[in-house]
Amino acid sequence: MDASEVRERAGELPREPGVYQFLDARPGTEDATVLYVGKAVDLRDRVRSYADPRGQRIRRMVERAVAVDFAVTDTETQALLLEANLIKRHQPRYNVRLKDDKSYPLVQLTNHPVPRIEVTRDPEEAATVFGPYTSKREVETVVKALRETYGVRGCSDHKYSGRDRPCLDYEMGLCTAPCTGEISEEAYADDVASVVRFFEGETGVLADPLRRGMEQAAQAEEFERAANLRDRLETVESFHGEGGEAVSSQTDERAVDVLGVSVEGDRATVARLHSERGQLVDRSRHRLDAPGEAEGATGSGEEAGGEVLAAFVAQYYAERDLPDALLLSERPDDPELAAWLDAEGVSVRVPGAGREAKLVELALKNARRRGGGDDELGALAQALGLSRVERIEGFDVSHAQGKAVVGSDVCFVDGSARKADYRRKKLTERNDDYANMRELIRWRAERAVEGRDDRPDPDLLLIDGGEGQLGAALDALDETGWDVPAVGLAKAEELVITEDGVRNWPSDAPHLHVLQRVRDEAHRFAVQYHQTVRDEVRTVLDDVPGVGPETRKRLLRRFGSVENVRTASVSDLTDVEGIGEKTAEALLARL
Incomplete structure (x- = not known):
């Protein structure tokens, strides 16, 4: 759209509050993409301002746009919340948009009558989850200390069920063996409640038993054990950060969130510290795409930080409970946001000194902390001539001479x-790697183009293979019209294959290591699925000496699938009637 077209469309809009969307096709068109979402007190005046946008990025957006759609709201607050929902739904590329950071470790207690405790990055939907936390090592230390103190199980559900004697964890003091009735479910539930209290901020639930154990070990002159407990105690006492200090001096503020923002180019990070009843009990980091010139901001300094915080608060809390107070590193310059928070009774403060200012500084340190992935991904984007490479999807195909052909997409x-x-995905059975890769990429591309894939488009596709596999993938992309860059990684010499030629990067290049991790995971996931599909076709249990039809039925009844049999231990297998140690070892060797 040029300036005259923008003014003409703006003249058709009402002078009322609402939300507007710039589209790259007419509203209602099947392939229309939302480029930008904004809110306005006066729709006509706000859209007219885009006839002469300040920044280059927004100017490019307007040039690409074909149409403007809008929705009228009753109030400015309704416009604020509708804008946040539309941004989260459409993820328009020219908006500041929140990307939930799920790469940090979490602790989950599973939704089971006898819950299991586990450190994970991919929690179960119905589990009780705590975190995320910044250090996996510290989390694992704390979880082990909790298990030694309260005996909460760490085994999988299939290993838990059907046992007739406790496992090694019981002998090591890591589990109280509810599986065999060594502890009642009621008593076990009390121990789980103590674990929950610790993660909710009650540090003494774990620190006090550790301190007593350390003192007893020292009195018994078991100095090595005492030193080990001392180190563990230090980790436990620092686990909740500065949780020992009162976060807020306002006695009626039970829940307080502290937000710090860091902006680097078109990317931003917001760190959130959450406190309950004066103690920090949670911390998280959230990545945002932050077009610096959106809404006319300069893209740097406090203006950009204030804009990012305004976008984060609106999008993050649109679907979560608001705290009693927000402590911010910068004040968002958004009257509608301020009115909404005031109407909801949220106190917003930008502290300049004292305890609250220290907490804001802590949040800023968390926001500015760089992960190892930032530099290597930046180097990868630069090496490939891309603006960014944050999201990578890796593809591989696995089969046995054209049988049980499957593809992976990690x-x-x-x-x-x-x-x-x-x-x-299961693929057509044929012994043709190029055709198999073409089918796999076409399947992914068609789902993306038709809007049937609920994942955002990746910044890069990585194909496990050389020129042939990459060529097949590029053919599929051309046929479907899915505009995503793709490269291949050949195993033999670790050469990076692109449309423009072959890149031979140094073996110690961090950006090469990124591609190798994705390639290896795609390969592992494909082989794992191939084994599962192959086992569905012809159960390999039949080939093991000593395993007849009845024993096979007992194995599958006990473990549920061949895959679970494959991951079982010798002791687990010998628990099944008809399986001795020799047969168990032969079974695992065959699988």
């Missing part, structure tokens, strides 16, 4: 695996 975000976004 996803990495900010350098870490995003297993919730993994996909896999």
